[in-house]
Amino acid sequence: xxxxxxxxxxxxxxxxxxxxxxxxxxxxxxxxxxxxxxxxxxxxxxxxxxxxxxxxxxxxxxxxxxxxxxxxxxxxxxxxxxxxxxxxxxxxxxxxxxxxxxxxxxxxxxxxxxxxxxxxxxxxxxxxxxxxxxxxxxxxxxxxxxxxxxxxxxxxxxxxxxxxxxxxxxxxxxxxxxxxxxxxxxxxxxxxxxxxxxxxxxxxxxxxxxxxxxxxxxxxxxxxxxxxxxxxxxxxxxxxxxxxxxxxxxxxxxxxxxxxxxxxxxxxxxxxxxxxxxxxxxxxxxxxxxxxxxxxxxxxxxxxxxxxxxxxxxxxxxxxxxxxxxxxxxxxxxxxxxxxxxxxxxxxxxxxxxxxxxxxxxxxxxxxxxxxxxxxxxxxxxx
Amino acid sequence: xxxxxxxxxxxxxxxxxxxxxxxxxxxxxxxxxxxxxxxxxxxxxxxxxxxxxxxxxxxxxxxxxxxxxxxxxxxxxxxxxxxxxxxxxxxxxxxxxxxxxxxxxxxxxxxxxxxxxxxxxxxxxxxxxxxxxxxxxxxxxxxxxxxxxxxxxxxxxxxxxxxxxxxxxxxxxxxxxxxxxxxxxxxxxxxxxxxxxxxxxxxxxxxxxxxxxxxxxxxxxxxxxxxxxxxxxxxxxxxxxxxxxxxxxxxxxxxxxxxxxxxxxxxxxxxxxxxxxxxxxxxxxxxxxxxxxxxxxxxxxxxxxxxxxxxxxxxxxxxxxxxxxxxxxxxxxxxxxxxx
Numbered sequence: 001x002x003x004x005x006x007x008x009x010x011x012x013x014x015x016x017x018x019x020x021x022x023x024x025x026x027x028x029x030x031x032x033x034x035x036x037x038x039x040x041x042x043x044x045x046x047x048x049x050x051x052x053x054x055x056x057x058x059x060x061x062x063x064x065x066x067x068x069x070x071x072x073x074x075x076x077x078x079x080x081x082x083x084x085x086x087x088x089x090x091x092x093x094x095x096x097x098x099x100x101x102x103x104x105x106x107x108x109x110x111x112x113x114x115x116x117x118x119x120x121x122x123x124x125x126x127x128x129x130x131x132x133x134x135x136x137x138x139x140x141x142x143x144x145x146x147x148x149x150x151x152x153x154x155x156x157x158x159x160x161x162x163x164x165x166x167x168x169x170x171x172x173x174x175x176x177x178x179x180x181x182x183x184x185x186x187x188x189x190x191x192x193x194x195x196x197x198x199x200x201x202x203x204x205x206x207x208x209x210x211x212x213x214x215x216x217x218x219x220x221x222x223x224x225x226x227x228x229x230x231x232x233x234x235x236x237x238x239x240x241x242x243x244x245x246x247x248x249x250x251x252x253x254x255x256x257x258x259x260x261x262x263x264x265x266x267x268x269x270x271x272x273x274x275x276x277x278x279x280x281x282x283x284x285x286x287x288x289x290x291x292x293x294x295x296x297x298x299x300x301x302x303x304x305x306x307x308x309x310x311x312x313x314x315x316x317x318x319x320x321x322x323x324x325x326x327x328x329x330x331x332x333x334x335x336x337x338x339x340x341x342x343x344x345x346x347x348x349x350x351x352x353x354x355x356x357x358x359x360x361x362x363x364x365x366x367x368x369x370x371x372x373x374x375x376x377x378x379x380x381x382x383x
Numbered sequence: 384x385x386x387x388x389x390x391x392x393x394x395x396x397x398x399x400x401x402x403x404x405x406x407x408x409x410x411x412x413x414x415x416x417x418x419x420x421x422x423x424x425x426x427x428x429x430x431x432x433x434x435x436x437x438x439x440x441x442x443x444x445x446x447x448x449x450x451x452x453x454x455x456x457x458x459x460x461x462x463x464x465x466x467x468x469x470x471x472x473x474x475x476x477x478x479x480x481x482x483x484x485x486x487x488x489x490x491x492x493x494x495x496x497x498x499x500x501x502x503x504x505x506x507x508x509x510x511x512x513x514x515x516x517x518x519x520x521x522x523x524x525x526x527x528x529x530x531x532x533x534x535x536x537x538x539x540x541x542x543x544x545x546x547x548x549x550x551x552x553x554x555x556x557x558x559x560x561x562x563x564x565x566x567x568x569x570x571x572x573x574x575x576x577x578x579x580x581x582x583x584x585x586x587x588x589x590x591x592x593x594x595x596x597x598x599x600x601x602x603x604x605x606x607x608x609x610x611x612x613x614x615x616x617x618x619x620x621x622x623x624x625x626x627x628x629x630x631x632x633x634x635x636x637x638x639x640x641x642x643x644x645x646x647x648x649x650x651x652x653x654x655x656x657x658x659x660x661x662x663x664x665x666x667x668x669x670x671x672x673x674x675x676x677x678x679x680x681x682x683x684x685x686x687x688x689x690x691x692x693x694x695x696x697x698x699x700x701x702x703x704x705x706x707x708x709x710x711x712x713x714x715x716x717x718x719x720x721x722x723x
Contacts, residue, residue: 052653056653125386125387125390128387128390128391128394129390131394132390132393132394132397134601134604135394135397135398135400135401136397138397138401138603138604138641139397139400139401139404141603141641143404143405143408143639143640143641144408144637144639144640145408145409145410145411145640146408146409146410146411146412146637146640146642146644147410147411147416148639148640149622149623149637149639149640149644150411150412150416150417150637150644151416152620152622153416153618153620153622153623153637153644153665153682153683154416154417154420154683156618156619156620156664156665157420157664157665157666157682157683158420159664160619160663160664160665160666161664161666163663163664163707164662164663164664164666164667164707165663165706165707165708165709165723166426166428166662166663166666166667166707166710166723167423167426167662167664167666167667170708174708174723175468175708176431176432176468176708176709176721176723177431177723181468184451187706189449207577207578242536243535243536243537243538243539244538245538245555246538246553246555246556247555289597292597343468343469
């Protein structure tokens with residue numbers, strides 16, 4: 001029940017500090033009251049709310065109308081200045097708590113809206129032309145039958161079913177449930193022996209394999225044995241170029257050209273003549289996406305051929321055998337309590353980042369092209 | 384004026400052709416395709432942690448990749464980076480403008496961004512030299528509020544704004560690289576594809592658009608909603624798009640079939656969707672609503688299989704961690720809850 005204080009300027013009721021939660025039935029009473037005062041004075045968005053509440057709170061609509069009438073009568077008995085102040089406070093309160101559509105806060109309603117939602121659009125001539133072009137392109141675009149898309153969605157969901165922690169339990173245990181973070185220690189970015197589930201995920205798609213750095217490393221081992229590591233090396237270099245800093249682009253582009261694309265380059269990649277021509281030309285003015293065509297080509301090559309051979313290879317079979325399948329934890333309630341008390345924050349992200357940088361530096365040094373002259377002179381000096 | 388009339392007629396004709404073409408490609412419904420799939424059964428997730436610390440409504444949250452860290456933004460003017468497992472605050476960043484509406488965590492973990500009614504996207508460096516978190520860049524050029532932002536890398540970020548455009552920024556120089564214009568209403572949210580080649584945006588003109596980042600053009604437009612689209616996200620395989628709207632429904636659109644596949648709606652749900660996130664396998668869709676609850680949908684069967692109730696005010700943001708282990712919800716009641 002709403003109670004009113006008739007003392008002047010003291011209606012702390014509506015002050016946000018009171019933390020009174022705006023109930024739907026109160027809002028309904030407020031809107032009904034305004035309707036009683038003058039029919040048709042509700043804004044379109046308020047009318048929409050009113051209709052909605054009328055439907056939803058239909059069972060107590062009599063009560064709402066009764067409350068609204070009571071409040072309206074009580075309001076009329078107040079002195080005019082008090083009434084005006086109270087009405088303003090009430091109106092402001094509801095604008096803040098039930099803001100109009102398309103606004104995130106009462107701050108940006110009204111004149112500041114850049115597009116007036118109620119006005120008709122006058123579409124200029126040029127826009128029609130562009131829209132028609134867009135629609136024509138849309139018609140000509142190759143589409144896939146919905147059965148194919150649905151099949152693909154189905155397949156994806158089925159493939160990942162056991163890898164979804166909301167649907168299947170994880171081994172050894174879910175850290176959120178047992179406060180034991182062995183699961184995360186076993187699945188860190190860089191480690192010797194991955195878990196069986198992780199190795200299984202590598203077989204789902206080349207994208208999944210390359211996204212997991214540990215998987216990428218295993219793939220590299222396989223490629224080294226096949227002496228075809230240049231494709232993956234090129235792909236990695238192209239990723240670095242795409243996401244690197246603008247200042248590094250020219251130097252990176254040069255290195256990539258010398259290592260992978262120039263005739264007689266030490267790690268020459270085998271792409272078709274047309275793509276090679278376009279890429280080399282583009283490298284004169286390198287930008288982030290200059291290697292896009294070549295990178296896509298290389299990715300497809302790996303996806304259609306190398307990836308499947310990897311999955312059948314002894315390297316993959318070996319890692320599958322080596323992979324861990326941890327025993328599920330079976331904690332007693334007492335142990336669970338202890339786990340909760342021993343909860344550690346884990347390794348600080350700054351330290352992990354520093355470790356990553358150190359690894360990257362080591363890898364860069366190891367894969368730098370060997371300076372044959374320096375090596376020979378070193379050997380000569382040893383003699 | 385005769386030419387205008389002709390163009391308008393041509394446009395209507397083309398739109399009819401598109402609708403007809405879509406119908407011919409609709410040779411199966413998800414109900415038929417998923418008929419053989421086993422039912423998921425009731426999904427019950429419980430609150431595992433409550434993150435307390437914000438003093439006002441939480442408007443946005445975003446998980447970091449590969450970690451248990453997440454960032455949240457609240458209108459008390461703070462951006463907080465949480466270690467969700469211990470509920471400790473790793474960083475509490477005071478903001479210049481307290482009217483923040485979105486936040487994002489960079490994939491590398493080095494940067495966080497936020498923005499709101501100040502029309503700017505502020506980038507903060509978490510890995511500063513002396514451990515201090517400082518503003519690295521302020522990206523200002525939008526003429527409307529910033530509704531959403533997402534990092535592509537440490538050098539590029541995409542933002543969507545109330546001025547109906549989305550923009551790709553170069554963080555190093557602080558300039559706009561591409562402006563994606565085409566929406567006829569405030570762009571409310573955006574999502575980046577898993578391969579970082581495309582992004583989708585949902586707007587107050589009731590449509591969602593797919594944009595090619597490299598070619599800087601709108602590839603596809605999806606309509607069908609009856610009200611503002613507040614939330615948008617990619618299906619985990621990157622070939623489908625999920626949208627959530629003020630009309631209380633969520634829709635699934637397929638990119639290759641270029642049409643809507645499913646609508647997730649229930650007569651008992653009457654209030655708008657504010658945020659959504661799919662589970663790792665894509666089987667479950669978690670959608671946050673104005674009625675303080677989160678509904679869990681079985682994406683293949685279009686049935687509600689669970690509800691997360693626990694917040695005392697509107698659920699404003701939701702996210703599933705990268706490894707799919709936990710879901711985090713943020714609410715106007717100033718708390719974040721981790722569910723599992």
